[in-house]
Amino acid sequence: MRISVIGCGYLGAVHAAAMASLGHEVVGIDVDESKIDALRAGRAPFFEPGLPELLLEAGAAGGLTFSTDIAAVAGARVHFVCVGTPQMKGEFRADLSYVDASVTSLIPYLQPGDVVVGKSTVPVGTAERLAEQLAPTGATLIWNPEFLREGFAVEDTLHPDRFVYGLPTQDGEVTEAGEAAKALLDEVYATPLADDTPLVVTDYATAQLVKVAANSFLATKISFINAMAELCEATGGDVTQLADAIGYDARIGRRFLNAGLGFGGGCLPKDIRAFMARAGELGVDQALTFLREVDSINGRRRERMVELAREVCDGSLVDKRIAVLGATFKPNSDDIRDSPALAVADSLEKNGAHVVVTDPQGIENARRARPNLHYTQDVLEAVRGADVVLLGTEWTEYRDLDPEKLAEVVTGKHMLDGRNALDPARWRAAGWTYRALGRP
Numbered sequence: 011m012r013i014s015v016i017g018c019g020y021l022g023a024v025h026a027a028a029m030a031s032l033g034h035e036v037v038g039i040d041v042d043e044s045k046i047d048a049l050r051a052g053r054a055p056f057f058e059p060g061l062p063e064l065l066l067e068a069g070a071a072g073g074l075t076f077s078t079d080i081a082a083v084a085g086a087r088v089h090f091v092c093v094g095t096p097q098m099k100g101e102f103r104a105d106l107s108y109v110d111a112s113v114t115s116l117i118p119y120l121q122p123g124d125v126v127v128g129k130s131t132v133p134v135g136t137a138e139r140l141a142e143q144l145a146p147t148g149a150t151l152i153w154n155p156e157f158l159r160e161g162f163a164v165e166d167t168l169h170p171d172r173f174v175y176g177l178p179t180q181d182g183e184v185t186e187a188g189e190a191a192k193a194l195l196d197e198v199y200a201t202p203l204a205d206d207t208p209l210v211v212t213d214y215a216t217a218q219l220v221k222v223a224a225n226s227f228l229a230t231k232i233s234f235i236n237a238m239a240e241l242c243e244a245t246g247g248d249v250t251q252l253a254d255a256i257g258y259d260a261r262i263g264r265r266f267l268n269a270g271l272g273f274g275g276g277c278l279p280k281d282i283r284a285f286m287a288r289a290g291e292l293g294v295d296q297a298l299t300f301l302r303e304v305d306s307i308n309g310r311r312r313e314r315m316v317e318l319a320r321e322v323c324d325g326s327l328v329d330k331r332i333a334v335l336g337a338t339f340k341p342n343s344d345d346i347r348d349s350p351a352l353a354v355a356d357s358l359e360k361n362g363a364h365v366v367v368t369d370p371q372g373i374e375n376a377r378r379a380r381p382n383l384h385y386t387q388d389v390l391e392a393v394r395g396a397d398v399v400l401l402g403t404e405w406t407e408y409r410d411l412d413p414e415k416l417a418e419v420v421t422g423k424h425m426l427d428g429r430n431a432l433d434p435a436r437w438r439a440a441g442w443t444y445r446a447l448g449r450p
């Protein structure tokens with residue numbers, strides 16, 4: 011089937027390549043020429059495991075093209091809207107200008123019976139508004155949120171945990187146009203659907219809420235364990251053992267109970283804030299006041315880490331050399347948006363320390379965002395002469411570091427583990443002071 015994907019960021023580029031790999035004829039659209047040039051050349055414009063291979067495979071098969079010209083969508087029957095909804099500057103609300111611009115630009119090319127599929131994360135109510143705007147074209151809107159994780163985007167797109175379709179309804183029933191649109195989207199997803207991927211068919215409101223509810227739950231789970239870390243710090247308990255022990259309860263589960271510097275990235279932080287803002291507009295802000303706590307627990311972990319660094323530096327960070335391992339918001343990504351590691355690095359520098367940051371993939375992005383810090387690709391170079399080493403992002407190469415080898419080049423053998431990713435006994439045996447969040 012001929013389909014278009016509007017927006018070629020972390021979501022859209024992967025979606026376009028994945029849909030092409032399923033055998034569809036896909037055109038990806040983005041306003042950013044450098045991104046489109048890279049994709050046309052078969053290069054991923056950002057680091058995402060598996061994407062380069064998928065682009066090459068799809069490019070070679072001839073079913074994947076890219077353009078900056080929206081007119082290239084003409085003739086496609088299904089159009090995926092995959093643009094970003096960043097946080098508004100100085101506000102909690104989401105900026106919907108890219109979503110609105112995408113839909114407006116699609117309108118001249120839509121035919122009756124075409125399907126527009128919303129995948130961006132939006133405040134509930136947006137789909138209803140867009141559907142009205144699309145009504146005169148005879149095209150139908152489906153709200154089909156995306157749950158992919160960066161670092162696993164290809165796998166998550168091709169083998170999702172579930173599909174959610176928000177369809178147009180009337181008096182509680184899916185409309186005829188909604189059923190026809192569903193049949194077309196089923197055809198697009200025929201391969202993963204054949205794998206028995208669960209499909210939840212619902213209305214627009216529920217579909218939009220599912221996405222922000224899922225992200226709010228994940229953020230809450232992380233902040234819950236980080237709140238327990240605060241309790242552990244006050245009592246001498248060990249949050250990693252606590253997480254193991256409560257995680258054995260199948261109702262709780264161990265995943266997303268890793269205490270440390272907390273959540274960052276382009277989704278969780280801004281999504282919970284936009285959700286709170288929307289609840290306020292809907293007059294139900296009390297329903298989500300707890301998310302304010304989730305957000306502040308998350309922020310407090312970064313502050314605590316700076317305090318820990320100050321403690322091991324005998325009360326002052328001034329002129330201390332600190333190596334920060336990791337710049338990205340999580341491993342296997344080059345994304346530094348709202349990165350806890352980078353925020354801590356920045357705060358240490360503002361407190362007078364000389365901070366050297368290293369990261370396997372994120373240095374270029376980090377340098378652009380925080381030019382005040384010092385960067386090197388080489389871990390040994392970063393830690394050479396350091397008074398303190400701080401693990402900010404748990405890349406495998408940092409988990410596997412040899413404490414003996416590192417000890418030879420540092421000035422002070424202080425390891426601050428911001429992700430509870432290292433074995434304290436091993437580091438202590440090599441003569442290091444090991445400190446972590448929520449661990450004695």
Ligand code: UDX
Nearest residue numbers: 156157158159160266267268272273274275277339340
């Ligand atoms: C998230 C959702 O997981 C995904 O379903 C949605 O589509 C987009 O938002 P992503 O932003 O890629 O995905 O990252 P995720 O893997 O969820 O991690 C988010 C942050 O939480 C990272 O900074 C990570 O380090 C942190 N985290 C995660 C913890 O601090 N502890 C954990 O136990 C898990």
